[in-house]
Amino acid sequence: MSSTAPTPDSTADRIRRRGLMLVLSSPSGAGKTTISRRLLEQNPDVAMSVSVTTRQKRPGEVHGRDYFFIDPTEFNLMVNRGQLLEYAKVFDNYYGTPREAVEQSLRGGHDVLFDIDWQGTQQLRETARTDLVSVFILPPSAHELERRLTTRAQDSAEEIARRMAKANDEMSHWSEYDYVIVNHDIDDSVVAVQGILDTERLKRERQVGLSEFVRGLQAGF
Numbered sequence: 001m002s003s004t005a006p007t008p009d010s011t012a013d014r015i016r017r018r019g020l021m022l023v024l025s026s027p028s029g030a031g032k033t034t035i036s037r038r039l040l041e042q043n044p045d046v047a048m049s050v051s052v053t054t055r056q057k058r059p060g061e062v063h064g065r066d067y068f069f070i071d072p073t074e075f076n077l078m079v080n081r082g083q084l085l086e087y088a089k090v091f092d093n094y095y096g097t098p099r100e101a102v103e104q105s106l107r108g109g110h111d112v113l114f115d116i117d118w119q120g121t122q123q124l125r126e127t128a129r130t131d132l133v134s135v136f137i138l139p140p141s142a143h144e145l146e147r148r149l150t151t152r153a154q155d156s157a158e159e160i161a162r163r164m165a166k167a168n169d170e171m172s173h174w175s176e177y178d179y180v181i182v183n184h185d186i187d188d189s190v191v192a193v194q195g196i197l198d199t200e201r202l203k204r205e206r207q208v209g210l211s212e213f214v215r216g217l218q219a220g221f
């Protein structure tokens, strides 16, 4: 095949599609960040929504990749200017989704991945229900959740205890989500989320170029 010939999945061949918003939520330590990173590696066309937060940067975290670390004054300014699509207070810190980057990705037909809590998911559900696909990640057990938080080794013992204490509260929202995955094996969980993404992309109402495609198809008969 010559290098200019369209490949089966070239952009020119694809039916125009509306981007979707894929939300992953879970109690802290259940595996959202790990699953998100793997999904982004496998799907270079998916954009990660990088949140702003007032919490302290952890060792290894990068400003602009993991979060935009800002102070409470800046956060308030963004809220007042309507620059956040949603925001919430979690573990005494504020977290929010910058609006502009998300809207730009969706306009460009890109899917956007979110690692946000149940409060943020509720807000997105109210404002963007048809674009939203929500997945809740559960840990296999309380013991395993604590083990993961401890082996991640990024929070103090006190912070881990606080996250464990909040886990029940976060988990009580599992039934508000479209899909629920118990994260036993990381590879299986990534395959499961990838399956959700692939299937949701095929939803008729998201393939906004379908009518045009079928008209062209029919004209050939």
Ligand SMILES: Nc1nc2c(ncn2[C@@H]2O[C@H](COP(=O)(O)OP(=O)(O)O)[C@@H](O)[C@H]2O)c(=O)[nH]1
Pocket (backbone or CB within 6 Å): 025, 026, 027, 028, 029, 033, 051, 052, 055, 086, 087, 088, 090, 095, 096, 097, 115, 116, 117, 118, 119, 120, 121
């Ligand atoms: N509503 C909302 N929640 C967020 C946002 N960014 C992160 N979170 C949530 O805030 C919680 C704490 O995140 P983080 O401090 O990174 O801790 P981790 O979940 O233990 O890695 C998690 O439940 C995240 O999903 C956001 O922009 N909006």
Ligand SMILES: Nc1ncnc2c1ncn2[C@@H]1O[C@H](COP(=O)(O)OP(=O)(O)O)[C@@H](O)[C@H]1O
Pocket (backbone or CB within 6 Å): 026, 027, 028, 029, 030, 031, 032, 033, 034, 035, 148, 149, 151, 152, 183, 184, 185, 186, 187, 189
């Ligand atoms: N299925 C899994 N089995 C074992 N360890 C896991 C699994 N998924 C994630 N982890 C580990 O658990 C810790 C917490 O995962 P992370 O993705 O940071 O969670 P979250 O973003 O939900 O807080 C990390 O050290 C990660 O490597």
